[in-house]
Amino acid sequence: xxxxxxxxxxxxxxxxxxxxxxxxxxxxxxxxxxxxxxxxxxxxxxxxxxxxxxxxxxxxxxxxxxxxxxxxxxxxxxxxxxxxxxxxxxxxxxxxxxxxxxxxxxxxxxxxxxxxxxxxxxxxxxxxxxxxxxxxxxxxxx
Numbered sequence: 001x002x003x004x005x006x007x008x009x010x011x012x013x014x015x016x017x018x019x020x021x022x023x024x025x026x027x028x029x030x031x032x033x034x035x036x037x038x039x040x041x042x043x044x045x046x047x048x049x050x051x052x053x054x055x056x057x058x059x060x061x062x063x064x065x066x067x068x069x070x071x072x073x074x075x076x077x078x079x080x081x082x083x084x085x086x087x088x089x090x091x092x093x094x095x096x097x098x099x100x101x102x103x104x105x106x107x108x109x110x111x112x113x114x115x116x117x118x119x120x121x122x123x124x125x126x127x128x129x130x131x132x133x134x135x136x137x138x139x140x141x142x
Contacts, residue, residue: 017114028052031070046059063094086120
């Protein structure tokens with residue numbers, strides 16, 4: 001097991017729990033977390049009560065990793081609707097090696113403490129779209 005180098009601010013845990021109980025009228029809610037490198041703690045970067053993929057991609061930095069938690073309205077082929085809580089590990093290829101290592105070493109702790117599923121890996125924010133997400137969600141559900 002990788003050594004844990006960061007802690008998670010309790011407000012992050014509470015905020016993500018609120019995402020689980022999110023507004024069912026919204027198609028997508030997003031919570032973005034980052035690591036305060038100086039204090040080695042995961043903190044809130046931003047939160048959106050309703051956002052689309054293009055705007056979410058614009059909110060992600062070009063060269064710094066982020067943990068993104070989405071409450072996403074997924075319409076299934078059989079007519080059902082579900083609201084999975086999706087964990088995206090955004091790791092741009094242009095990230096500094098020290099940031100890549102710091103986020104990677106905290107990834108498992110973040111997932112475990114927030115009761116999230118395995119992360120979907122995203123290295124290029126321009127790939128973030130409905131098709132990208134639903135392809136990955138459908139792979140996980142099979």
